[in-house]
Amino acid sequence: MLRFFKKKKKSHSSKSERYFQLKIKEVRKETGDTNSLIFEWPDRSFVYEPGQFLTLILPIKGREIRRSYSLCTSPYKNDNPAITVKRVESGIVSNYLNDHMKPGDIFEVMEPAGHFVPELIEGEANKYVMFAAGSGITPIISIIESILAVETKSHCTLVYQNRNENTVIFKERLERLRTQNPGRFEQIHVLSQPNEAWNGYRGRIDQAITSDILMDIAGNKIDRCTYFICGPSGFMATVTDTLADFEVPEKQIHKESFYTGDPKPQPSTEEIPSEQEISVKIHLDGEAYEVTVPSNKTILEAALDQDIDMPFSCQSGLCTACRGKLLNGRIKMDEDDGLSEEEINEGYILNCVSKPTGPGVEIEVG
Ligand SMILES: Cc1cc2nc3c(=O)[nH]c(=O)nc-3n(C[C@H](O)[C@H](O)[C@H](O)COP(=O)(O)OP(=O)(O)OC[C@H]3O[C@@H](n4cnc5c(N)ncnc54)[C@H](O)[C@@H]3O)c2cc1C
Ligand code: FES
Numbered sequence: 001m002l003r004f005f006k007k008k009k010k011s012h013s014s015k016s017e018r019y020f021q022l023k024i025k026e027v028r029k030e031t032g033d034t035n036s037l038i039f040e041w042p043d044r045s046f047v048y049e050p051g052q053f054l055t056l057i058l059p060i061k062g063r064e065i066r067r068s069y070s071l072c073t074s075p076y077k078n079d080n081p082a083i084t085v086k087r088v089e090s091g092i093v094s095n096y097l098n099d100h101m102k103p104g105d106i107f108e109v110m111e112p113a114g115h116f117v118p119e120l121i122e123g124e125a126n127k128y129v130m131f132a133a134g135s136g137i138t139p140i141i142s143i144i145e146s147i148l149a150v151e152t153k154s155h156c157t158l159v160y161q162n163r164n165e166n167t168v169i170f171k172e173r174l175e176r177l178r179t180q181n182p183g184r185f186e187q188i189h190v191l192s193q194p195n196e197a198w199n200g201y202r203g204r205i206d207q208a209i210t211s212d213i214l215m216d217i218a219g220n221k222i223d224r225c226t227y228f229i230c231g232p233s234g235f236m237a238t239v240t241d242t243l244a245d246f247e248v249p250e251k252q253i254h255k256e257s258f259y260t261g262d263p264k265p266q267p268s269t270e271e272i273p274s275e276q277e278i279s280v281k282i283h284l285d286g287e288a289y290e291v292t293v294p295s296n297k298t299i300l301e302a303a304l305d306q307d308i309d310m311p312f313s314c315q316s317g318l319c320t321a322c323r324g325k326l327l328n329g330r331i332k333m334d335e336d337d338g339l340s341e342e343e344i345n346e347g348y349i350l351n352c353v354s355k356p357t358g359p360g361v362e363i364e365v366g
Contacts, residue, residue: 018311018366020046022054024105025080030169034135035098036072038082048075048112050120050146051139051228051256054083055110055313055321060096066312067093068319070138070230070256071112072170074145084169086135110311113321115340116228116256118143125153126226127218131239133161133205133231137169139256140230148181157217158187161205161235164194188213205235210242222246230256250341257318257337278356282308282324283364293356299324299331299363300351310351310365317353322365324351329361 026038053070069083085097116139118128128147132140137160144156162168168189177185190201190209201209214222223246229239236255243253280299282289293302300322303310313321317335326347334353336344351363 018111020109020111021106022109024101024103026103027101030084031167033087034084034169036082036084037097037101038080041080048081049117050074050142051116051118052112052114053139053319054112055319057108058093058096060092065093068313068321070142072138072141074142074149076146076149084135084138110321115320116254118147120146120150122150123153124151126151127221127224128154128156129217129225129227130156130158131227131229131231132158133235135169136230136258140228141170141173143228144177144185148177148185156185159190159213160187161190161231163192165191205238207238207242210239214246223248225252227253229253233257233260260316260318278359278361280356281362284308284310284366298352299354299356312352315352317350320350322351324349324363324365327362327364329359330357331355331361332357
């Protein structure tokens with residue numbers, strides 16, 4: 001039996017390992033407001049797992065801007081890694097990537113990261129149910145293709161929410177997957193504003209539609225399936241609440257958030273006397289740095305102010321690019337959605353939303 005384990009986090013990845021130059025091979029239009037960027041394979045050290053994302057570092061209008069994009073390809077199947085970017089109204093990076101990218105363009109990315117990853121075991125026969133909405137399909141299709149390629153006895157159902165038939169990303173690719181994997185992959189589309197001829201589910205995914213679909217596809221085995229969910233926060237909450245009603249154990253539910261819709265978490269001053277500055281020791285790339293963190297800054301902000309080359313992307317506690325391990329002392333984290341319970345118990349923290357609450361804090365990053 002061949003096991004495909006999650007890639008172990010390197011404890012001291014060096015700077016050159018953490019960054020890659022990616023060259024665009026092809027730009028492909030997926031829908032009216034979504035393009036895929038397909039990359040040449042950078043070098044042999046570039047490895048990723050299904051469901052992981054890249055952090056792009058882009059110089060836009062004289063500023064360095066970072067954003068995360070999930071790899072929409074399967075490392076078990078596709079030759080060239082790719083991302084798919086959907087325009088966000090007035091969004092700086094999503095519109096830039098849709099308007100200006102062309103074959104041959106090169107930009108810098110951080111190494112693939114993220115924990116929205118299945119643990120695949122060859123020969124296993126599992127039942128997976130994926131819930132995606134809009135651009136949330138990107139990590140999900142990577143996971144589906146990988147499951148179908150590795151666990152050849154497993155079954156996947158995709159439940160995919162979109163506005164109408166024209167906004168379904170990867171429509172042909174999903175249909176191809178269905179015909180190439182008879183009896184192993186099925187897709188259920190839920191459209192909020194479909195054409196009149198549409199005879200599938202209509203409306204927005206709510207608890208009633210979710211329960212209906214679950215009863216239909218899994219019957220009395222709902223609590224034995226493994227779930228992957230990616231979409232807007234309201235959609236994810238609806239699906240998660242419904243799964244809780246069916247008593248699905250939390251460890252069988254995997255979630256990835258692109259955007260919460262909430263304002264960026266503001267560093268809290270609770271437990272931290274104002275005006276107080278606390279010194280924090282950060283271990284990064286084999287070096288140790290002393291960083292002075294004022295009460296109105298996060299550990300990441302303070303380290304960047306001191307020109308320390310910390311990894312980061314969303315700065316909202318979602319992507320985990322800034323993850324570190326607390327070796328000593330106490331911190332306060334304002335948002336921990338990006339971390340699993342297991343990681344929190346192991347002492348992992350997100351530096352972009354964490355502040356020290358007392359002396360002696362020591363963190364290992366990488
Ligand atoms: C782990 C991870 C993986 C991601 N993968 C993908 C992916 O595969 N494909 C993809 O298209 N996006 C993905 N995203 C979202 C992406 O990183 C950006 O947030 C998104 O492209 C918007 O960036 P922007 O610069 O265009 O918008 P900004 O300039 O940052 O924001 C413009 C406005 O839009 C709002 N906004 C920001 N993001 C969103 C959003 N996602 N939905 C609705 N409103 C928003 C902001 O609050 C602001 O008002 C991912 C995010 C994370 C954290
Ligand atoms: S930078 Fe994304 S979680 Fe901290």
